Amino acid sequence: MKISNNNFANEEVVLDFHEYESCQFTNCRFVVLGYGPFALNQCEVVNCEFTFAGPAASTIQTMTTIYHNIGEQGKQLIEGTFDSIRNAGANKPA
Structure with a gap:
């Protein structure tokens, strides 16, 4: 669903499919x-927070477990994932 030119204040906003x-x-929130x-x-986003629930929270928990419990290989996997996220837009034309 596309939502344009609205103002939201002091409310919870579910992002999925929007x-x-x-x-x-x-x-x-x-x-x-x-x-x-x-x-x-x-x-424009002013003084807002992001939270994860459902499958997104499960993914965060899985990544946390891999990072802390699988040794150096787990840390490299998660750090590599973060590097991919950080660099995702680096090669796109402006």
Whole structure:
């Protein structure tokens, strides 16, 4: 669902399956469940927090377990994943 030019304040906003464009979020709690993609395009975000629930929280817990319990190979896997995330947009044209 696409939502454009709205203002959100002091509320919980589930992101899954939503595309927000040119919206303003103030003091909101974003919830990522991990069921589907989302987008925040040209949005202003002020004093908001992100939380993970459902499958997204399970993924975070799995990554935490791998990092802390699988030794150096686990740490390298998770650090490599973060490097891929950090570099995902590096080679895209401006």
